[in-house]
Each structure stands twice: as structure tokens, then as C-alpha cells.
Amino acid sequence: MPKDSGIGASSKRREDVRFLTGAGNYTDDINVHGQAYVHFLRSDIAHGRIKSIDTSTAEAMPGVVKVFTGKDFEGVGGMPCGWEVTDKHGAPMQEPPHPILAQGKVRHVGDPIAAVVADSLEQARDAAEAIDLDIEELPAVIDMKAAAQDGATLVHDDLKNNICYDWQLGETDDAKVDEVFANAAHVTTLDLVNNRLVANPMEPRVAVGEYKRGTDEYTLYTTSQNPHVIRLLMCAFVLGLPEHKVRVVAPDVGGGFGTKIFHYAEEAFCTFAAKACGRPVKWTSSRSEAFMSDAHGRDHVSKIELALDADNNFIGLRTNTFANLGAYLSTFSSSVPTWLHGTLMAGNYKTPVIQVNVKAMFTNTVPVDAYRGAGRPEATFQLERVVDKAARELGVDPIALRRQNFVTQFPYDTPVALTYDTGDYNGTMDKLEAAADLAGFAARRTQSEAKGKLRGLGINCYIEACGIAPSNIVGMLGARAGLYDAATVRVNATGSISVMVGAHSHGQGHETAFPQVVADMIGIDESLVEIVHGDTSKIPFGMGTYGSRSLAVCGSAMVKATEKVIEKAKKIAAHLLEASEADIELKDGQFSVAGTDKSVAWGDVTLTAYVPHNFPLEVEPGLEETAFYDPANFTFPAGAYACEVEVDPDTGQVSIEKFTAADDFGNIINPMIVDGQVHGGIGQGIGQALLENCAYDANGQLLSASYMDYAMPRADDVPFYGVDHSSQTPCTHNPLGVKGCGEAGAIGSPPAVVNAVLDALNSGGKAVDHIDMPMSPSRVWSAMNS
């Protein structure tokens, strides 16, 4: 029987009511009395040297408060990068400055050159058009392999070349890797592209900066997944402000998908300009502006080689990847192609020798950083495509080949630095085979063929590493931040509870799921527990929400704090019941003395905590506890996906006919929300596989800068999805046994779609090894007819 409340219940989301009635409070809904508006003048060329900027005409235009250029920010820091990667020779990555407004050069289309603050947005826009720019256009560096050549034009004149780092993970002895491949019975090789994407949360970014002269305090309202991280970076590295004088609020946020993790120049600008202009300053991104200023995702070009022995065991894996970082280092960009990517190359398989090589490149494009999955989709795509190709070359069943090579003993130390604590890949594959009705595929193919369509089945397995941790390890790997989280459980006198959490909800339903945990632990109604998040003045110092970490990391902190609360409440209950603390049991909101009928209700204990007339002298009044939690390891969700497509042989049009996901997320708090997370991830993965592509021309012009040109998945591009998460191996090292579910769909689905299309073509007599994403009709048709 499904539960109707607490852990394991599909409780309906309480936050929905405000969103469904137009009562949400998104950043653009916030207007501060007296606010001015900023418009950024952005570069319309990819690369150029700024010779002069004349703002005098603009400054004299109606309503203009002030015009800023890079010169106004020479005294403050640039946008920082939060992860220092060390290259394979032991040298630190090349780390060029990233100014708030361009200084000396513009380095991508969209690079902000000047900012006009005016009484109205229209006046700011009008005045920006009157700024006289003299910029000498330089050759654009776009192609990553060309950018790596000696003598290539430099994106940053002060760097020795365009290579941020040349990184390696796994086997360092090239000769040993060569030997594995030389002795292999079969080697499968694949060159592939992981297409550049734009995260595109439906809410564009917004920032409102406010400064109070009387108290010397700043408030920044911003569309962020992690307000404390923004405050720390902005105060310590960019503007040099005292943290205790700065409040960062991320209210209702309309989706993030990674791209709202990062500290952006516009946030620092609005904070700085609020003081400089003597009035609040608001910036609202247009969608077109978002395409050229939000950090992009993916954009890898890779060669992967898989070595197998005569029995089809995987014996070696080698990858060589060019990863695009864009023109500047965004906040966590350097970690994505390295520690969030190379570490996942073992996948679900016990390949003994793995070598991962990554060259990260500066180019004249928008910075690239984490997007849903962040490095893990790129790893999974390479691995699962080459495994599928190997199965086809060897004429073996792709599921059987995968099963044969699965890791089956846990814990398992991979050759690429991770220790998987638990999993059951065969069990999850069993679930997939049943849920996807793979036994019925042949009949469905026959039906498709009767309609003149080619039908294909694509299988994919994935493993991901979530809840990135522990802080001491990531620190050794170059992270410049800790990766713990925090929660404060504040019990009110009448028994209701406010839980202040460092995690941030921008669609994930924390306001519903987190109370399920606390209420379940105490045995009270969920409605008595409220979650507070997104405001540095209200919550403990937490690291926010990304990397599917909220429940595994912040949820663990919340459990620890609740345990402390219960421990103290038991002392009070013991006093009231005149019993020993060791004999007190808490069940269904009642403290009772074991083996007796004596009990006292939760609400009586909480009232006593704040009205301590009859109270144990050795205990402090009040009932409020904080816990910080730093995980012992990553969590390792894993799954198996099946996609069935129909391909129209006349047009190359692909349609997704059936999509089934079997995931092992460990324990699950709210199945409805978990299913929804998987649905959304699959939708984005299908988008990547079939539709989405962020395209630049050779001159660095962004060709896909609006929804007219960037093909977002729409309702009629996708089917209903089947989701099964009954395969559950609980995480072994966090108190809830949870693993994280936010990114799985986006990681697991693109290779499943591509594998399905290739199965359709090859089964239909078209020998095609690979088609790059997005698999548009023209690409599929061309592959079929080449």
C-alpha cells in the first residue's frame, strides 16, 4: 500500500498552490522603491580589441543615471573560478582574468562592454545605442582543435596558448595502455561530438541590487540555486564587501539546471551600481540576452577506444577529449570535463585499465559550465555509444554484452578514482526488461514495418556520482569550496517546526519533500513543518542545490539536526514523566515511558521547552538545533534505459515511440516528485539527442540565439515515459539511504535515443556507425543515403 504521508508518500506539493494562482514571488516580480534599470551593451563580435568607448552622448540622454565601462571596475576583482585543476604535468591550470565589464578586449558575442543605468529600461536601451565604440575586430577562435595548434590566435594575450589544462586520469603509463590495446582481440573506436547546449530554464536571470546608506548594508535579489555561494564569491573575490553587510535572496526561482549555480557579472554589477548610483538597480535578462550570457553546457569532441578480449570482456578504455570552456572560466567550469567527467568513465563496468585525457580549450564563445548532469552525460554518452558499437561489430546482444561486464561486487574501486558503495546493475536491468516489455519489441517492430517505418531499440546504462563530497577530498582535487550543507530545525512553542535549509528549491519540491522526513521522524503531521530557504539572512551557511545533492547532503544535515532536537526533547519528556531518559520512546508524536501507559504529547514537550516552569535544570530552555553534514563519499545512482524510435526512411524524421527508465535511487522520500525529476531529465535528454544545438559560425556569431533558432523540445516531440524505481540499493553512508535523482534522466537518455536510431537504421539494412546529435532529419537522411 502506498503511504499517505511521511517518508515514501507521494504527498502533493504545497508550493503548487501559489504557483497555480499567480502568487509566486520570482525575482522579476520584486520591485524596490526608487529602482533604476540597467541595460548592458554587449559585444556583437566574437573577438576584438577595444580602442575607445565614448559614453558622453549616452550620459546626456533623458533619464540616464550613470554609464559604466570596464574602467569603473579596474579596482575590483574579476569573476572567480571555484576549482583549480592541475594538469598532467603538475602545473596549475591557466586562469585568465574575467572582468565584470570588458577590459581591453571583447572575447565572445554577448561579452558586456558597458552598462547604462536609467530611470526606465527603455531609456537605458535608447542611451546604450548612443555609445560610440571603436573596436578592432580580431580573428575568432572557434574550432577547438585549431585553437590547440601552435601559433593559433590567442583568446587571452597573456596566456601561453589557448589550452587551459591538459589533464589526465587513470593509467598514467601510456605504454601499458598501448599494450592492452595491442593484445586485445577486438578494438572498437568512435569519434563523437557532445553538442553544445543552452540550459534554458524558463525564467530568465534577474538581479536587483539595493544599498542602504544608513546601515551600509546591501541586498541582492537574484535567480540563484545557491545564495550563500553567491554572497561568498561576490564579497570575498569580486567586490571586497564584508559578508555580514550583504544579504543575498534567491526567492522563487524558475528552474536552474545548473546555469543558475554560477556567480555572474550582472549580479556583482547590480550590487556595485546600487551604491554607486545611490538607488536600487534592476536587471532582467531577455531571452536573447540569456542565450549569449548564461553559461552554456556540454560541447565536447571526443575519441573513445574500447579494447575487448576474445571472450568479450572489456579490458581497456582510452578517451581523448577536447572540452570547450568558452572565453572565460565560469564558476565551476574547470571541474566539469575533469572530476565530474573523467571519474565516470568506468560507468557500470569492471574495465581494469582506463586512461582519460582531456584538453580544455579557451575559445571566443560564451563560457561553458555545468548543465544538468555536468560531465557525467558526456562520459556516459561516450561509453555507452562505444559499447553499443562494439556489440554491433561483434554481433552480440547489447544487453548481454553490458551484463557480462557489469560491476557486481560492492564496494568497487574504479580505475578512475571512485569507490562505488552499492548497486545492483543486473537487478536494475531486469526491471528495465520487464517495464519496457522488451519481449514485445519484435512484434512492435513488425507493426512499424507495416507502416513503412524503421523501428529501433536503444539500450543505455548509466552511473552518476551525486552529492559531490567529501570536502577534504574535493579540496585536494582543487575545489576552492567545501561541499557540506546545513540545516537548522527550529521548533516553535506550539509544536510547529521551521526548518532553515542551505539547499535551494527551484522546482524540486523541497517545501513538500523535506517536511515529509522531519514529520516522519517525530510522528506529526507534515503540515506542521515548514521549509525556509533561499535567503542568507534566514538560513545557515549552506552550499545550495546542484549535482542532485539536496536530499543526500542537506537532507542528511536536516536529519542530524532533527535527531538533536529529539534527543533534547526526550530529556524534557523524561523530566515531565518522571522517568529515565533512556526509557523514553517517541512514536506518533507521543513520548512514552517504555513498558508503561505514561506519555506526554509532542506539543506539551515543545511548550515546556519555551515555558520552562517545570523543567530539568541541567537543560537549556528552547528547542532549536543546527547540524552541518559533510558526506563520506559521493552517492552512486545508476540505471538502465530503453528507447524505441521509428525512423521515416523517406525523410529521416525520428519519433520517440516508447521510453522506459529503470533507476536505482536508493530510498525514495516522495515517489511522485522523483518520477517528475526523471521525466524532466528525459525530456531534456531527448532534446539534446534530436533537437537542440547551440551553433556558432566560423566567425563566432551565435546562430542559435532565440527560440526561433534553438529547438527546444515541445509537448509533441516527446511521449509519455515509463519510470520504474523499484530497484533500490540504499546509499550506505547517509542516514536516509538516498542517492539523488535530479540529473539521471538527462544523463541516461541521449545515448538511448542515439542507440535506438542506429539500431533502426542498421536493422533496416543501412550500415551507419554513428550520427552526431542532434539527430535532425537531414543528418539522419544523409547518413542513410551516403
Place this chain on the structure above:
Amino acid sequence: MKISMTVNGKAVSGDVEGRTLLSGFLREHLSLTGTHVGCDTAQCGACVVHVNGEAVKSCNMLAAEADGADVGTIEGQANADGSLNVIQQAFQDHHGLQCGFCTPGMVMSAAALLKENPRPTEAEIRKYLEGNLCRCTGYHNIVKAIMAASGQDVSSIAAE
């Protein structure tokens, strides 16, 4: 210029520039911030409102064009007693929203669809929602919620 119209049954007026969009008038002049703006090319549909009973992208219509019109927004959709209407309730029951940003437009489009087609098929719903983008849900639970709101049995559709 001065304009007046009825919004959610209430007479309103305002002084706007010729270039003021209906979305801007609703959000900035009337503080009806439930209508969202998610793009600048009339693609995303977060700004859908009803103008004289028709679903309209309010970012693509001048406020002046709505002079004298009867406008409905998300703020006016709940039942008279404040409870969620059938469509809103179905979205909550079936987890048809996550971040909530596209939701007002989805609800307004769904209402317009069900008015002209009270029992749409899955395919008809998906086709109708071509002008409404959602990045969170993969559309699964939105389509399911609209089917449920139209009185169709959705119990055989996998997963809540």
C-alpha cells in the same frame, strides 16, 4: 495614452506608452505578476492570458490593443471561494508543475483548449501546447493533468 479594460472582472485603467506590451501593463501597472515573460519571440507561452475569451500571448500584444477588452489572467482562475479550479487542481494532483514559471501560461492555454475541445486526446493536447514551453516536466504530467481535468481516466498512464 490612456487605456481601460476589464481584468479578471474588475474595471482598470492606466496611462501607457504606445510601445507598452499587454504583459508589461499587467505586470508593472497592475502588479499582476502571475503572468510571466520567458522569451522575446512569442515562443514560450509563459505569458498567455485570455483576451475576450481567446488565449493570447500577452508579450505579443500592445496594451493599447487591449483597450476595452475583457482580459483574464492566472490570478482570476481560482474558484470564487479561493479554491483551485478543476484545471489548477488537476495540475497539483498530477504534479503538472515543478518550478512554476511556465505554469500560468500552461493553465491559461489548457483552459482555452478545454473550452473549444472538452475531451481532447493526448495527441490533440500535445499539438495544442506547441506554443507553451516547459523545461522541467518533460510535459508528461502536464498532458496527464489536462486529460484528467477533462474528466478522462488517466490511471493507466504510467507514474504520477
